[in-house]
Amino acid sequence: MKTKFLFPSTYKKWGWIILIPAAILGVIDLFIETQPAFFNWTVPALYKAEFMGKTTYFGWVENNVLNEILAVLVIMGSLLVAFSKQQYEDEFIAKTRLESLVWATYVNYIVLLVAILFVYDIGFLWVMIFNMFTILIFFIIRFHWQIFKMKTSESHEE
Secondary structure, three states, X not given: OOOOOOEOXXXXXXXXXXXXXXXXXXXXXXXXXXXXXXXXXXXXXXXXXXXXXXXXXXXXXXXXXHHHHHHHHHHHHHHHHHOEOOOOOOHHHHHHHHHHHHHHHHHHHHHHHHHHHHOOHHHHHHHHHHHHHHHHHHHHHHHHHHHHHHHHHHHHHO
């Protein structure tokens, strides 16, 4: 089956190599809240509003970019893992990929709806931050779980 818009299967390994350490470091950074000084850079900003301070539009600002670097790495790794071809890509894999993507979208927006209705203030901001990553994470988990179930059922049939 000819698939468009998927990375070659070898990219999946690189995706895991990027995703796992970046996700672990990101979670550690959330709890420890480290801000190493060597990540303080002057960076371009489209918009920055400081609390009770100055607002910057289209300028340069001083920022600790550790969070941004980790977020970009998690997104890049997740995209490579989620959208790399399987070793043997066939119609069943394509159907499973589509169903997993639809399922992940539903679950992601159910979580968002629950948060809109029952989570407030800074807690809601945290939900929104995590919500940037969850659709890819939900997809990866479900897709690989379905592939795993398929492979274990094939081995039991033999």
